[in-house]
Structures are given as C-alpha cells and as structure tokens.
Amino acid sequence: MSFEMVEGVLNINATAIMTTAMAAVMLLIGYFIKNKVGVLNRYCIPAPVVGGFLFMFISFAGHMSGTFAFNFDTLYQDPFMLAFFVTVGLGASYKLLVKGGVLLIFYWLIAGVISVCQNAIGIAVGTAVGLEAPYALLSSAISMIGGHGAALGYGEDFVKLGFEQGKLVGAAAATFGLISAVLIGGPLGRRLIVKHDLHPDENDTFESDVDQINAASNEKLSGLDVMKNVTVILICMAVGTMVSGWIGKLIGMSFPTYVGAMFVAVIVRNLNEVFHFYNFSFSLVDGIGDVMLSLYLSIALMTLKLWELAGLIGGVMVVVMCQVLFMAFIAYFVVFRLLGKNYDAAVMCAGLCGHGLGATPSAIVNMTAVKDRYGMSRKAFMIVPIVGAFLVDVIYQPQTLAFIRFFVPGFEG
Numbered sequence: 001m002s003f004e005m006v007e008g009v010l011n012i013n014a015t016a017i018m019t020t021a022m023a024a025v026m027l028l029i030g031y032f033i034k035n036k037v038g039v040l041n042r043y044c045i046p047a048p049v050v051g052g053f054l055f056m057f058i059s060f061a062g063h064m065s066g067t068f069a070f071n072f073d074t075l076y077q078d079p080f081m082l083a084f085f086v087t088v089g090l091g092a093s094y095k096l097l098v099k100g101g102v103l104l105i106f107y108w109l110i111a112g113v114i115s116v117c118q119n120a121i122g123i124a125v126g127t128a129v130g131l132e133a134p135y136a137l138l139s140s141a142i143s144m145i146g147g148h149g150a151a152l153g154y155g156e157d158f159v160k161l162g163f164e165q166g167k168l169v170g171a172a173a174a175t176f177g178l179i180s181a182v183l184i185g186g187p188l189g190r191r192l193i194v195k196h197d198l199h200p201d202e203n204d205t206f207e208s209d210v211d212q213i214n215a216a217s218n219e220k221l222s223g224l225d226v227m228k229n230v231t232v233i234l235i236c237m238a239v240g241t242m243v244s245g246w247i248g249k250l251i252g253m254s255f256p257t258y259v260g261a262m263f264v265a266v267i268v269r270n271l272n273e274v275f276h277f278y279n280f281s282f283s284l285v286d287g288i289g290d291v292m293l294s295l296y297l298s299i300a301l302m303t304l305k306l307w308e309l310a311g312l313i314g315g316v317m318v319v320v321m322c323q324v325l326f327m328a329f330i331a332y333f334v335v336f337r338l339l340g341k342n343y344d345a346a347v348m349c350a351g352l353c354g355h356g357l358g359a360t361p362s363a364i365v366n367m368t369a370v371k372d373r374y375g376m377s378r379k380a381f382m383i384v385p386i387v388g389a390f391l392v393d394v395i396y397q398p399q400t401l402a403f404i405r406f407f408v409p410g411f412e413g
Contacts, residue, residue, distance in 0.1 A: 010068040016075035023298040026051035030298070044186030044350075044369040048294050052301025060306040072303045078257075079237070080296035081361060085258040086236040087289030088364075088385045089265025091282060093273060097382070103339070104383045107348065110335055111387050112395030114356055115141045117330070118323055119403045125322050131315030133407035134158040135169050137400070139319040143173035144327075145396050147359045149256075150174075154404075161410050171308050173320050178304070180324045181358030182297075185366030188328060189350030192336055193374055198343040200375040221281055228278040229285060232268060240264040259390045290368070297365050327356050346370070347377035348384055355388030363388050 002013045014022060030051025034040045040050060062068040097104070118141040126136025138158065143151040151170030158166035192198065221229075240261025248255035272280055331349040339345035350370050354363030363384050371377065404411050 009066055011071055012068060013071045014073060016073040019072045019074060019299060019303075020076050020295065022055070023052075023295055023302055026055050026302055027294055027298040029054065041373070042190070044190045044366075044373055046182060046186060046297075046365040046369040048297040048365055049182045049301060052298050052304075055302040056304050056306060059302075063305075063307050070303075072299075074299055074303055077296060077299045077303075080292045080299070082237045082241070082258050082261050083233060084289050084292040084296060084361065084364075085262040085385070085389060086233050086240065086265040087285050087292065088389075089236065089262040090233070090269045090280070090285050091289075092266045092269060092382060092386070094270045095273075103379060104386065107339065107383050108387045108391045108395075110338060111352065111356065111392040112399075114327075114330060114335075114352075115145050115392060115396040116399050117326065118144055118356075119400060121322055121326055122319050123403065123407060125319050126315060129315035129318050131319065132163065134161070134163045134166060134404075135316055136319055137403060137407065138166065138170045139173040139316050140323065141396055141400050143170055143320075144177045144323055144357050145355070145392060146174075146400075147178070148174040157411065158408070161408065168308075169316055173316065175304055175306075175308050176320050177323070178300070178358035178362060180327075181354045181356070181362040182301075182365065184324070184328055184357075185350040185353035185362070186369040188332055188353055189346050189366065189370040190373070192332065192346035192349060193343065193370070196341065196346070198346055198374075200343050200377065221279065221284065225279045225281065226284065229281055230288070232278065232280075233265075233285070233288065236265040236268055237261050256389075262386075262389060293361055293364055293368075297361050300361075324357060327353055331356075343375070344377045344379045347380040351380055351384035351388070355384070355392070360385055360388035 001015060001018045004011050004013070027048055028051070030047035030049070033050050033054070034045065034047050059070050062070070119137060122136040122140030123133065125131075126133065126139070131139075135158075138151060138155055142154050146154075148171065151174040152167055155166035155168075155170030240263070241257045242260075243264060244255045244257040244260030247260065269280070272278065331352050335352060336345050336349050339348055347367050347370050350366040351363035354360070354366040364381075367377070367380055367384065371381075
C-alpha cells in the first residue's frame, strides 16, 4: 500500500494482496454487524453486502469531501469468481441434474421470458419519458442480467454511434442493479417463507439423493487428498479459461471464462464418479466455494463507486426503478407460484432477484443468506447458478440483439 497527494487529495493505493486482505476484514466486520443488528439477520441481508456497503460509503465520503480516494488493484477478484463457479460445477453430478431436469428447464424458460420483459419495459418506459432507445436498453436486460461487463461493452458500441453517455449510463444502471439485487433478494425470500410458513421438505427424495451422492467417506481426508481437490479446482479454472477462449473465437464474440470453467468442472465431476481419479470431497469443495464467493462479492461491493450513479438522471432513473419494481413483483406474485409455492420456490425467487438484477454471485449470496436462517434448498443451489451463469444467455443475448437492431438504427453488432 502506498500514499500520495494528487491535487490536494490523499490517494490510497492498495495492491492486489492488500485489496484482498481489506475485503476479508470487511467481510468479517459484515458478519459481526449482521449478528449484532437483529434487523439485518432477520431480513437475510448477506454479510458481504453489509461489510462491502460500509466501505463503499467510506469511499463515497472521501470522494464527496475531496479529501481522500482509494485506488484498488482487483487482480484476484476474477480468479475468486472463477474458483467459485468451478466449485458449483464440481457439485453438479449427472444423477442430480437428471432428477432436477424438468424444474431446471422450467426455471430457465422463466428467466428467459423475464429478460424479454425487461427489454420491453425499457423501451416502453423510455418512450413514455422521452429517453432515447440505446439508453433505455442499457437500463434493461443488458445491465440487469448482463451486468457491468455487458453494460460497458454495449455502452461502448453505442458511444461509437453517437450516444456519448453510453458507458456512463451502462455503468450506472449495472451498479444500481447490483445494489438492488443484494438488497431485495434476501428480504423477498424471507417474506415468502414467513408469509406461507414454509420449511425445507424433510421428505423430499431429492434432498436425500444429494446427501447420498455427495456423502463423504468414513475415511478422514489426508493432506494429499486436500491437495488433489484443490489441484482439480485449479486445473478446471485453467482449462475452462482456455475452452472459453476457443469458443469465443469460434462464435466471433467474447465468451465468459467462468462458464467454460464451470462446465469443465461438471465433466470432471462426472468422470470422477465413473473412474474415481481422486477422493472427491463435496464438503471441502463447497466450503472453498463459499469462501471464494464471499471474497469476490466483498471486493466487488467494496470497490463500487457510488458516484457513478450520477449517470442515473432523468429517464434512466425511471427505467431502472421500473426494472427493480418489476423484478420484485414478478418474483413475489408470479414466479413463486409457478415454481410450486414451496420452500424451494421461495429460495429460488431470492436467487432470481440476484441474477435478474445483478449477477449470479449475487443470486448465490442471497440464497445463502436465506439458507443460513431457514435451511438448505439443494434444488435452488443446483439450478439457479447453472441458469444464471449460462443458460439464460441463450435467450437473453439473441433477443437483446433483436431489440437493438430494431430500435437502434446503424447498429451492426
């Protein structure tokens, strides 16, 4: 860490290691505050959100006062996310995917339809308030489902077409979406559970199948076994990154590295069930995944710049507010019923708010907050990451491009 004065502002420059250490400390502070403040625990606000938001407001105070500023090196943020998605893939046994197949397809179709509705809402509300189509679409599925990466990518394309605020609007909408995702998901899931007096179904055969398939052997893991499990995670990260690069070249557009890594992990898990290359430990891998997810989200929120929300002016603010209200409404009144009005449905709705407004890690952290208070939903934790990380893009991307080509003249993407 280094300090320097630039135009009267104290710049605090954190290295990648320091950034990670600060994120870990803020994460622990988040857990401490959540346990001490009953309302946060009661409404299932995730600990990474509590700690990340606290630091985000500290940074905001420094920016507004013009006295200090933090400059972070987020080198490890993407590897943490990559490792998390690998652990999700390693938890996806083919036997479980088959058992949850119908619900997975149904949830995928629901998420896809919602992405179409988001774009339709953006165009409709944008037209009503006089907002140009590119900005309306940047405030819709592009930033809500696509996140910061998609928002900045499409925003840059729109800048080239003469819409100079494209990147600013995209970043602001994605930031607002991410913040909303982690604030409404947990409380919404909790409200559904309390209102309908829901509990994990102890007689659900899926739960017992998961426990049986992922059951640890009676043998204690040796140091070598732990090393093998960690090595497999690293190999899946490396090979998955290569696979994503090859797919990107094949289709002529960027392909998320975490998607390739997750599916390489799925293949490795299922090959290992047949050939038993190593002593796979679900509890160890799941624990590593929890740590990676918490650190990723803590860094992501800690380094958010609240002042970027200055891009949410006029019609853009109206559109993104409508997107958040729509997501809360559709999840609470419609999707919950479509998914069966049970405990799994409530947890999946919390996850839907996460990846429907922010990103898949937001979905997992929402569901984790609900799980920690009310109990596990294996179906939700298997289905939501796969749909949010990859399958929803099969519907979201083509229909978003169709909206852009129809409403934005001159777009050649």
